[in-house]
Amino acid sequence: MLIFAQQxxxxxxxxxxxxxxxLGFTLIFGILNVINIAHPEVFMVGAFLGxxxxxxxxxxxxxxxxxxxxxxxxxxxxxxxxxxxxxxSALVLSPFISTAGVSIFLQQGAARVFSPEPxxxxxxxxxxxxxxxxxxFSTMQVISLAVGAxxxxxxxxxxxxxxxxxxxxxxxxxxxxxxxxxxxxxxxxALTLVIASALAAVAGxxxxxAYNSTWAFMGITYGLKGMAVMVVGGVGSLEGAMAAxxxxxxxxxxxxxxxxxxxxxxxxxxxxxxxxxxxxxGLFGQRERQR
Amino acid sequence: xxxxYWLEILTMAGIMSIAALGLYAIKATGQLSxxxxxxxxxxxxxxxxxxxxxxxxxxxxxxxxxxxxxVVATAFAYMTSRLRFFYQAVGTxxxxxxxxxxxxxxxxxxxxSGLQPIPLQTTFTLVYVILGxxxxxxxxxxxxxxxxAFRCVWEDDTVAASMGIDVTKTRxxxxxxxxxxxxxxxxxxxxxxxIIEPKDLDFLRSLTLLIFVAFGGLExxxxxxxxxxxxxxxxxxxxxxxxxxxxIYGALIVVTMVFRPKGLLTRKPLGAPxxxxxxxxxxLLRVLAAVLPVGxxxxxxxxxxxxx
Amino acid sequence: xxxxxxxLLQVDRLTKRFGGLxxxxxVDLTIWPREIFSLIGPNGAGxxxxxxxxxGIHPSxxxxxxxxxxxxxWRKAHDITALGIARTFQNIRLVPTMNVLENVMxxxxxxxKSNLADIFFALPRDRAERRQxxxxxxxxxxxxxxxDRRAFMPTKLPYGDQRRVEIARALASxxxxxxxxxxSAGMNPREMSELLDLLLQxxxxxxxxxxxxxxxxxxxNISDRVAVLNFGTKIAEGKPAEIQTHPRVIEAYxxxxxx
Ligand SMILES: Nc1ncnc2c1ncn2[C@@H]1O[C@H](COP(=O)(O)OP(=O)(O)O)[C@@H](O)[C@H]1O
Ligand SMILES: [Mg+2]
Numbered sequence: 001m002l003i004f005a006q007q008x009x010x011x012x013x014x015x016x017x018x019x020x021x022x023l024g025f026t027l028i029f030g031i032l033n034v035i036n037i038a039h040p041e042v043f044m045v046g047a048f049l050g051x052x053x054x055x056x057x058x059x060x061x062x063x064x065x066x067x068x069x070x071x072x073x074x075x076x077x078x079x080x081x082x083x084x085x086x087x088x089s090a091l092v093l094s095p096f097i098s099t100a101g102v103s104i105f106l107q108q109g110a111a112r113v114f115s116p117e118p119x120x121x122x123x124x125x126x127x128x129x130x131x132x133x134x135x136x137f138s139t140m141q142v143i144s145l146a147v148g149a150x151x152x153x154x155x156x157x158x159x160x161x162x163x164x165x166x167x168x169x170x171x172x173x174x175x176x177x178x179x180x181x182x183x184x185x186x187x188x189x190a191l192t193l194v195i196a197s198a199l200a201a202v203a204g205x206x207x208x209x210a211y212n213s214t215w216a217f218m219g220i221t222y223g224l225k226g227m228a229v230m231v232v233g234g235v236g237s238l239e240g241a242m243a244a245x246x247x248x249x250x251x252x253x254x255x256x257x258x259x260x261x262x263x264x265x266x267x268x269x270x271x272x273x274x275x276x277x278x279x280x281x282g283l284f285g286q287r288e289r290q291r
Numbered sequence: 292x293x294x295x296y297w298l299e300i301l302t303m304a305g306i307m308s309i310a311a312l313g314l315y316a317i318k319a320t321g322q323l324s325x326x327x328x329x330x331x332x333x334x335x336x337x338x339x340x341x342x343x344x345x346x347x348x349x350x351x352x353x354x355x356x357x358x359x360x361x362v363v364a365t366a367f368a369y370m371t372s373r374l375r376f377f378y379q380a381v382g383t384x385x386x387x388x389x390x391x392x393x394x395x396x397x398x399x400x401x402x403x404s405g406l407q408p409i410p411l412q413t414t415f416t417l418v419y420v421i422l423g424x425x426x427x428x429x430x431x432x433x434x435x436x437x438x439x440a441f442r443c444v445w446e447d448d449t450v451a452a453s454m455g456i457d458v459t460k461t462r463x464x465x466x467x468x469x470x471x472x473x474x475x476x477x478x479x480x481x482x483x484x485x486i487i488e489p490k491d492l493d494f495l496r497s498l499t500l501l502i503f504v505a506f507g508g509l510e511x512x513x514x515x516x517x518x519x520x521x522x523x524x525x526x527x528x529x530x531x532x533x534x535x536x537x538x539i540y541g542a543l544i545v546v547t548m549v550f551r552p553k554g555l556l557t558r559k560p561l562g563a564p565x566x567x568x569x570x571x572x573x574x575l576l577r578v579l580a581a582v583l584p585v586g587x588x589x590x591x592x593x594x595x596x597x598x599x
Numbered sequence: 600x601x602x603x604x605x606x607l608l609q610v611d612r613l614t615k616r617f618g619g620l621x622x623x624x625x626v627d628l629t630i631w632p633r634e635i636f637s638l639i640g641p642n643g644a645g646x647x648x649x650x651x652x653x654x655g656i657h658p659s660x661x662x663x664x665x666x667x668x669x670x671x672x673w674r675k676a677h678d679i680t681a682l683g684i685a686r687t688f689q690n691i692r693l694v695p696t697m698n699v700l701e702n703v704m705x706x707x708x709x710x711x712k713s714n715l716a717d718i719f720f721a722l723p724r725d726r727a728e729r730r731q732x733x734x735x736x737x738x739x740x741x742x743x744x745x746x747d748r749r750a751f752m753p754t755k756l757p758y759g760d761q762r763r764v765e766i767a768r769a770l771a772s773x774x775x776x777x778x779x780x781x782x783s784a785g786m787n788p789r790e791m792s793e794l795l796d797l798l799l800q801x802x803x804x805x806x807x808x809x810x811x812x813x814x815x816x817x818x819x820n821i822s823d824r825v826a827v828l829n830f831g832t833k834i835a836e837g838k839p840a841e842i843q844t845h846p847r848v849i850e851a852y853x854x855x856x857x858x
Contacts, residue, residue: 083548094552102541266392269388269389277370280374436711443694449656450688454705456708468715
């Protein structure tokens with residue numbers, strides 16, 4: 001029982017990062033109809049920005065997160081301008097490949113600048129473990145979970161309750177109609193990328209602090225899982241991405257706890273395979289629109 | 292003569308070209324496989340078992356690998372025939388990553404350290420004979436009845452159905468056929484390196500193949516070849532440190548996609564002008580023209596003149 | 600009208616719904632061999648939908664389609680083409696990455712059989728089929744006066760030419776019944792009169808033409824019979840002259856103009 005509770009706690013913490021990445025994928029896909037392969041690299045860039053602020057400017061965690069968010073948002077918007085907008089109308093494959101190019105560029109660029117080895121944080125950021133009734137958890141895990149939950153609730157409220165949120169939903173539903181109804185689609189696109197990139201950057205900083213490792217290639221596994229989360233949750237569904245990320249995190253942790261850690265990275269794809277075969281619209285998705 | 296180093300690189304480029312041709316065959320009906328390397332690796336593992344584990348002759352490993360991949364790919368294509376575009380990409384990705392997981396965890400296949408030793412039987416000559424036959428196949432295929440049907444399915448499946456083309460069957464055929472080329476490449480790959488590892492099957496490898504095809508040109512098999520050779524040889528000749536090389540590589544792909552979303556080479560329809568200038572020179576010039584300030588100005592002027 | 604022959608196409612109480620919209624409401628039609636049958640009606644009447652159901656693109660929601668007395672209601676679109684029904688599209692749908700010749704050759708797909716082995720080994724079947732397909736396509740283009748435009752990409756051609764390529768592509772599948780969806784849309788008067796000659800010429804080769812058309816002059820000149828569709832219902836059917844003076848037809852057209 002103790003193992004179970006412990007693994008659920010570990011799982012929720014990792015899962016909130018998957019959710020944040022999955023939300024970004026789903027938001028971008030909803031608005032642009034494009035898989036942004038470079039999105040996980042925004043997560044990586046965010047992690048490095050946070051790491052630099054802590055390492056070189058002695059910033060605390062809050063400053064690191066805010067700085068990473070701002071920097072990553074700019075990167076995210078730039079990616080859309082440079083590599084997505086010009087090829088969006090061409091073929092399904094073209095934006096996929098151009099963002100893959102961005103992804104390679106950023107990974108290799110980061111490896112060039114920061115060395116291909118994972119970078120540790122200074123000792124001041126060392127995680128402190130608490131023990132409550134046999135359950136081990138670190139301050140960072142608590143912070144991650146709290147921040148992740150706050151962001152998700154905030155995003156949900158923003159999209160449901162605010163005028164801008166409605167503009168996003170209208171654009172996701174039908175770009176042309178939204179623009180006829182007076183929505184400035186370009187603003188919505190930029191806003192979406194800012195939100196998606198901010199979520200990714202926060203996840204990037206939290207993950208890299210929690211595992212004390214900031215790495216040029218950290219986007220790869222997280223990115224694949226974020227993509228899986230988007231589909232499992234149902235493309236375009238925010239609640240779906242949130243739930244699927246947490247479910248995935250817990251499923252992975254339980255696999256590690258009860259089966260073997262070597263199956264951990266595959267769980268996402270096994271779940272994904274079943275979803276695609278049985279319910280391609282995802283857990284929370286509506287049926288695919290007819291065209 | 293060419294050095295052993297270059298012989299090795301050219302052999303590897305040849306093997307990758309065969310896989311890329313297969314990916315082109317899948318793309319030819321407008322499908323998207325983000326798990327092509329997994330089919331290649333499946334062929335590699337199957338052949339490695341035949342020769343390395345069972346000690347059977349090399350040619351048998353081709354038969355077994357291709358037959359296995361044909362069965363798996365047909366079953367997979369059939370089960371996922373409802374999935375289109377993005378969903379198909381994710382489906383193939385999930386297949387590939389699941390296969391990676393299997394290879395990692397089944398001790399018989401060597402786990403994380405890969406299946407080895409596999410006899411080193413792949414030679415430069417063998418690779419280029421098979422590549423030559425594959426190219427011959429695609430040349431014949433391009434203007435054939437089925438080749439044209441593939442293209443029509445890609446462009447407009449309603450029109451295809453109205454032409455009497457069974458769209459579902461054609462898509463399955465295209466996926467299976469492409470995967471069979473991947474299997475061939477996988478056999479050659481495993482017997483060239485003497486080992487096949489789980490990471491040879493993963494999404495990054497599949498993405499690399501997709502990049503080769505998209506970069507070289509989506510409309511013709513020559514694009515797949517051209518892309519593979521340019522992108523495998525370029526990093527070898529570029530005299531930069533490894534990370535600079537791949538940073539430039541990434542940027543080059545972005546620039547190419549932005550200015551030529553269908554890739555560098557375009558297709559030659561029946562009866563249109565042909566030759567290296569039309570096929571390679573013009574597209575390259577157009578990309579250069581789009582990137583360089585002089586060309587951009589000219590293109591803008593042309594666009595202005597063409598406006599009604 | 601040849602009353603002893605069996606009907607080529609029978610549409611029997613055909614119904615099609617899109618959500619709550621009834622696009623076709625129990626439509627009956629009979630088309631006899633070698634006739635030119637026109638379907639007219641205001642925009643949105645359901646004409647294209649009728650073609651789509653007949654051709655197997657959309658499933659029927661009731662009623663039947665019989666072709667040469669065989670029930671084809673539930674046949675797949677590609678089987679229906681193979682049986683001998685070919686069509687063109689209202690919004691021209693040529694394959695943009697294929698030139699004119701290749702587009703027309705595409706039409707021969709259902710009349711050819713070569714498989715991967717024939718193609719790879721250049722077996723006689725494939726070579727003969729490809730040669731015949733090309734000859735057939737060139738011949739069709741020649742009859743359409745377009746032999747010199749065979750290497751053009753379709754998007755570079757004027758509208759009228761594109762429509763003719765689509766008709767040639769449909770004919771390349773050697774159909775008994777040709778479905779033409781507004782072939783004269785976007786044509787100038789000269790192209791229109793050429794189209795008229797072309798249709799008569801096609802009929803001479805023994806084919807049956809089922810045409811959706813807006814241009815009344817064309818309809819009145821070539822049709823053996825005309826049917827009128829309004830809001831998914833057939834409101835009239837008869838000889839061109841009868842239709843012209845039919846009160847419900849006049850009402851439908853004037854009514855639709857007023858809206
Ligand atoms: N695929 C479809 N989905 C939903 N509604 C459709 C579809 N196709 C046609 N309709 C509707 O059915 C009606 C008839 O359309 P159509 O057959 O194209 O008319 P026509 O060809 O006579 O102008 C229209 O109201 C149209 O909006
Ligand atoms: Mg219509």
